Amino acid sequence: MRADRLITILLLLQNTKKVTTNELAKELEVSERTIHRDMEALSAAGIPVFAERGKLGGWQLLENYQTKLTGLKAEEIKALFLSPSFQLLSDLGIAQDWKESRQKLLASIPDMLKKEAIDVWNRIHIDTGTWRPSSEEISTFSTLQQAIWAEKKIEIDYQRADKESSKRSVEPLGLVAKGRTWYLIAAENQKIKSYRASRIITATITEEIFIRPIDFSLADYWDESKQNFISSLPTFDVKLEISPAIINRIKFTGRFVQVLHMNDKTENGWIPADLRFDTEQEASEYILGFGNQIKILHPQSLVKRVRESAEAVIRFYS
Numbered sequence: 001m002r003a004d005r006l007i008t009i010l011l012l013l014q015n016t017k018k019v020t021t022n023e024l025a026k027e028l029e030v031s032e033r034t035i036h037r038d039m040e041a042l043s044a045a046g047i048p049v050f051a052e053r054g055k056l057g058g059w060q061l062l063e064n065y066q067t068k069l070t071g072l073k074a075e076e077i078k079a080l081f082l083s084p085s086f087q088l089l090s091d092l093g094i095a096q097d098w099k100e101s102r103q104k105l106l107a108s109i110p111d112m113l114k115k116e117a118i119d120v121w122n123r124i125h126i127d128t129g130t131w132r133p134s135s136e137e138i139s140t141f142s143t144l145q146q147a148i149w150a151e152k153k154i155e156i157d158y159q160r161a162d163k164e165s166s167k168r169s170v171e172p173l174g175l176v177a178k179g180r181t182w183y184l185i186a187a188e189n190q191k192i193k194s195y196r197a198s199r200i201i202t203a204t205i206t207e208e209i210f211i212r213p214i215d216f217s218l219a220d221y222w223d224e225s226k227q228n229f230i231s232s233l234p235t236f237d238v239k240l241e242i243s244p245a246i247i248n249r250i251k252f253t254g255r256f257v258q259v260l261h262m263n264d265k266t267e268n269g270w271i272p273a274d275l276r277f278d279t280e281q282e283a284s285e286y287i288l289g290f291g292n293q294i295k296i297l298h299p300q301s302l303v304k305r306v307r308e309s310a311e312a313v314i315r316f317y318s
Helices: 004-017 023-026 031-042 074-080 086-092 093-109 110-123 141-150 218-232 244-251 282-289 300-317
Strands: 049-052 058-061 154-159 165-178 181-188 190-196 202-211 236-242 258-262 273-276 294-298
Touching: 004 023, 004 031, 004 058, 023 058, 031 049, 049 086, 074 110, 086 093, 086 165, 093 110, 141 154, 141 165, 141 202, 165 218, 181 218, 181 258, 190 244, 236 282, 244 258, 244 273, 273 282, 282 300, 294 300
Parallel strands: none
Antiparallel strands: 049 058, 154 165, 154 202, 165 181, 181 190, 236 273, 236 294, 258 273
């Protein structure tokens, strides 16, 4: 509804001070022409909104103007009471603060909505932990957070995956949690990189202040970085036929294989399928584990590798 959109625009302007037409259009999923009409409507209603021209321009409210839009709809209140990951809040050291703020928020809403808000806790719970917890110990986590908020450079001793370590001077921009794994996003020699936080052996905050890039968005950087990483991963695709006896195990397979496609049964009762592995070695070891319940159709190089591996096992036990 237009009324809801106008309220959203007003709150965005109040919270972010200046927003471009393009940013508003993307946020609200409307055209830029619609945004211009909405701004005319706000101005006609007496809201002191104006546009600043130029490269760094945008829509903004007159200084010190504050709305009195304090009411929240029932669905919005429910959204606020969705529990975030308690594990990640604990990592950040703010789990108790979150609990206290949630109680304060609960006390501030109308009585008629309190039951619905509390009920959210009993209907939706978010757990980012794994069935077999293996949370990484991050001895420098507190230091990293301090440096990020203080916008000060840090000297770190970083250990690579090959266990080799090196001294680095970086400008910490933010922290990202991928599952239960934390990454430090920082600029090193004017290039933004990701560092696995658990591999930062030592971290020392310096007195040198750095200036954050004006246009840097942590979420946008991570999304782009994640897509680049995924696109760089090796893939090995296999065409095969699967015995009906193991089809359920294939459908609910683990992280080592991805089911790309699965057809209906053929005349022999087996199911043609396309699977994707990271490497040929992973494909060979996985398929060998099912014995004569999987038949490889393509590539022939994998057929040869599986046969040689099976023959090696027979010789070993002969």
